Amino acid sequence: MQDQRAIELSLANLPARRRALFTILAVALGLRLLHLWSVLPVELGQPPEVGMDRWLNTHIAEAVTGRKWLGGWSAAYDSSPGYSYLLAALYWFSGRNWLGPLLVQSLLGACAPLCLYALGRRLFSVSVGIVAATFAALFSPTIFYEALLVKFAFVPITVACALLCLVRALEPGADASAVGAGLTLGVLALLRPNGGIVAPTMLLWLAVSRRRHGFPDIRRPLLLVAAGMAIVMVPMLIRDRIAAAHGLESSLWGIHFYIGTNPDADGTYVSVPGVREDILGHVDDARQVAENASGHALTPSEVSAFWFHRGLSFISAQPGTYIILQGKKLWHAFEADESGSFGDDFHEMRRVSPVLQAPLLTFGVIGPLGLLGLILSLMRRQGLMLSLFVATYALSMLPFFVAGRYRLPLVPPMIVLAAVGVAWLGDAVRRRGQRVFLVAGPGLGAVAVSFGANLEQVLVLIAALILGALASERLRPLEERAPSHRRTA
DSSP: OHHHHHHHHHHHHHHHHHHHHHHHHHHHHHHHHHHHHHHHHHHTTSOOOTTSHHHHHHHHHHHHHTTOTTOOGGGGGOSOTHHHHHHHHHHHHTTSOTHHHHHHHHHHHHHHHHHHHHHHHHHTOHHHHHHHHHHHHTBHHHHHHHTSSSGGGGHHHHHHHHHHHHHHTTSTTOHHHHHHHHHHHHHHHHHSGGGGGHHHHHHHHHHHHHHHTTOSOOHHHHHHHHHHHHHHHHHHHHHHHHHHHTTOOOOOHHHHHHHTSSTTOOSSOOOBTTBOSSHHIIIIIHHHHHHHHHTSOOOHHHHHHHHHHHHHHHHHHOHHHHHHHHHHHHHHHTOSSOOOOSSOOHHHHHTTOHHHHSOOBOHHHHHHHHHHHHHHHHHHTOSHHHHHHHHHHHHHHTTSOOOGGGGGGGHHHHHHHHHHHHHHHHHHHHHHOTTHHHHHHHHHHHHHHHTTOOHHHHHHHHHHHHHHHHHHHHTGGGOOOOOTTTTTO
16 A cells, blocks of 8 residues: 555656756756857867867867778877767768767756756655756856867766666666666766776676675676676777777876876876977877987887886875875865866856856855765765765876866766755754754855855855755655665665
């Protein structure tokens, strides 16, 4: 009888949830299209600066559409050109018009809130899902990147889909979800090579969770996830081998490691003497410096090894300084501002975009709320996958330097965790009254300030806190009974 009432309640509330999700989707898409329309004169009217990300991605894509299947000469400057191949396909289907890929990116970005709704609902509750979707729709840094022809435009939707597929892979007969998890984790590894480190953690979580839920077959979903990753990554690995045989090998990890690990490092991008501050310098100049020091020609892999050993020398000479540096990097991973400009700057784009000028959500808002939700999820053993993803990816950033765009994989799980924090505060308000805001507001505001938030971000944080908490309470009638996997997922 109780199961029947739960089903009836869920069906009765279905139209209300659909209306809420349709509204969120409309807002998300409307904001992205308005922003895209505002920045098109800059994006398409001004050629990208040579040596920067947007130039590199479009240059390789143009070469591929011109039947230079290895990506042309500039492919040697991209350690992970997978996005450029996808960009080439969209560019070709759009009649060689860059507006086509930009519209696709905006559309996919608008769908990310729906994925986070489904993820939040499955792991926690309907109210958490709706608040998470709302936060994702209003998160301005993702809107900024989705209107750029750079690989980071696809990161939020890729991570959101990967997390949702992993959660669905816990259910019986979810072979398609397991394959989908593998495909999206593979795409994430191509977009952010250090993102591949989260895959083993997610596989371990999936295996342990299925064992806890009593599923007899644990190996099958793991093999399906691995197969999905192979479908995406093996062709690119073959392409990389062929490119290396044609003198187009790319290896940037060494110089990037040294930029983040040297006596002058501060956790963000710093200049290296003799190396220009663009992708051309990171390859050509880094090789020249390495060859001058070595006294002979070096392969790209040997150049990376040279800079890697230079970074290790700094660590061994100043271990205490290096430990402090790692703390700075971790702080930058959750910093309120969008730091790091590589040809397209968030703050410069605000001058032409009314969407970015609006008081929308930034990491200065999501960060403190997300950390609250992370602590709650660990205490309640709920949504552990999100905490594991955040911790693993944050650690994967520490060997290198940190920039706002590099932490984009953290955004989807942190948004869901932020919704968890808001829902908890909403429940606290229901039990103890609105005086809860008098403690939570200043407390979370202080956390935001400690991560560099300005006054506008603190005010938006308090507004999101209050409105989100009250909304989560209003959404309680839409709740449905939690699936059996919520507590340990």
